[in-house]
Amino acid sequence: xxxxxxxxxxxxxxxxxxxxxxxxxxxxxxxxxxxxxxxxxxxxxxxxxxxxxxxxxxxxxxxxxxxxxxxxxxxxxxxxxxxxxxxxxxxxxxxxxxxxxxxxxxxxxxxxxxxxxxxxxxxxxxxxxxxxxxxxxxxxxxxxxxxxxxxxxxxxxxxxxxxxxxxxxxxxxxxxxxxxxxxxxxxxxxxxxxxxxxxxxxxxxxxxxxxxxxxxxxxxxxxxxxxxxxxxxxxxxxxxxxxxxxxxxxxxxxxxxxxxxxxxxxxxxxxxxxxxxxxxxxxxxxxxxxxxxxxxxxxxxxxxxxxxxxxxxxxxxxxxxxxxxxxxxxxxxxxxxx
Numbered sequence: 001x002x003x004x005x006x007x008x009x010x011x012x013x014x015x016x017x018x019x020x021x022x023x024x025x026x027x028x029x030x031x032x033x034x035x036x037x038x039x040x041x042x043x044x045x046x047x048x049x050x051x052x053x054x055x056x057x058x059x060x061x062x063x064x065x066x067x068x069x070x071x072x073x074x075x076x077x078x079x080x081x082x083x084x085x086x087x088x089x090x091x092x093x094x095x096x097x098x099x100x101x102x103x104x105x106x107x108x109x110x111x112x113x114x115x116x117x118x119x120x121x122x123x124x125x126x127x128x129x130x131x132x133x134x135x136x137x138x139x140x141x142x143x144x145x146x147x148x149x150x151x152x153x154x155x156x157x158x159x160x161x162x163x164x165x166x167x168x169x170x171x172x173x174x175x176x177x178x179x180x181x182x183x184x185x186x187x188x189x190x191x192x193x194x195x196x197x198x199x200x201x202x203x204x205x206x207x208x209x210x211x212x213x214x215x216x217x218x219x220x221x222x223x224x225x226x227x228x229x230x231x232x233x234x235x236x237x238x239x240x241x242x243x244x245x246x247x248x249x250x251x252x253x254x255x256x257x258x259x260x261x262x263x264x265x266x267x268x269x270x271x272x273x274x275x276x277x278x279x280x281x282x283x284x285x286x287x288x289x290x291x292x293x294x295x296x297x298x299x300x301x302x303x304x305x306x307x308x309x310x311x312x313x314x315x316x317x318x319x320x321x322x323x324x325x326x327x328x329x330x331x332x333x334x335x336x337x338x
Contacts, residue, residue: 160252180217184311
C-alpha cells in the first residue's frame with residue numbers, strides 16, 4: 001500500500017502532526033509511507049522517522065492546486081490522509097485520482113472523502129497534537145506516541161558543526177535563543193531581556209549563545225546582539241545566525257543545543273521534537289493549544305486579556321513584559337544542567 005499524509009502548511013503545525021506518522025507507521029508496517037507538504041518544509045519531512053518518501057508541493061491558488069494534483073497523481077498513492085481541514089486539500093486529493101481519501105468532515109468536503117471523521121467536540125481547549133490524533137483514532141488507529149519526534153540527519157549535524165565553529169568549537173554548552181515569531185510582534189519578549197539572560201548564562205555557565213530565526217527576525221537579533229555587547233563589554237559567546245540558515249541547518253543547530261529559549265514559534269516546536277529542553281514564553285497565544293509536549297518549561301503571566309491572539313498588542317504588552325528575567329534564567333538554567 002502506498003499511503004500519503006498531506007501535512008499542514010505551517011512549520012509548527014507540521015511538527016505537532018508528527019505523532020500521526022508514528023501511528024500510521026505502527027499500524028501499517030508494510031506500507032510505503034509518504035509525506036507531502038510545501039516545498040520549504042521538505043527538509044523537516046525528511047527528518048521524520050518512518051517516512052519513506054517526501055513530496056514537495058507548491059502553495060498558492062488554483063494553479064498551485066492543479067500542480068499539486070499532478071504531482072500526487074504521479075505518486076500513484078492508494079490512500080491519502082488529509083491533515084488540513086480545507087475543501088481544497090480534499091479536492092486536490094480527489095483530482096489526483098487517489099482512491100481512498102481520509103480526513104475530518106466539515107468545510108463542505110464530506111462528499112469528497114471516502115472516510116470522513118467527525119471533528120472532536122470536547123469542551124474546553126484541545127491541544128493541536130490531540131486534535132490530529134483524534135483523526136487517527138477516528139480511523140480506528142490507536143496512536144503509538146503522543147509526543148512529536150524528529151531525527152536530525154548526519155548532514156544536518158555536520159552543517160551545524162561548521163556554523164558553530166566561530167563560536168568556539170566545544171568550548172561550552174550551546175544555548176539557542178529564537179526571539180522571533182511568524183505570527184506577529186505580540187509574541188516577542190523584549191530583546192534587551194533576552195540579552196541580559198544570555199549574558200548571565202555566558203558568565204555563570206560558560207554558555208555559547210546562538211541566535212536563531214528567519215530573516216524577518218533580524219531586527220530582534222541585532223537588538224539582542226547590541227544589548228549583549230553592552231552587558232558583557234565585549235560580547236563574547238554569542239553567534240548571530242538569524243536569517244543565515246535554511247530549515248535543514250536550523251534543525252541541525254537546534255539538535256546541537258543543550259537548551260532553547262523561545263516564544264511560541266516553529267523553532268520551539270522543532271527543538272522539543274528533537275528532545276532539546278525548551279523554555280517557552282507564551283503571551284497572546286494559548287499554551288493549552290500549542291505548548292511543546294513533554295517536560296519543558298512553559299512560562300506565562302496571568303493577565304485579564306490573554307489569550308487574545310492579537311498580532312500586535314493594543315495596550316502595554318503586559319502578558320510578555322511581566323514574564324520576569326529571573327523566571328526565564330531559572331528555567332533555562334535548570335534545563336541547561338540536566
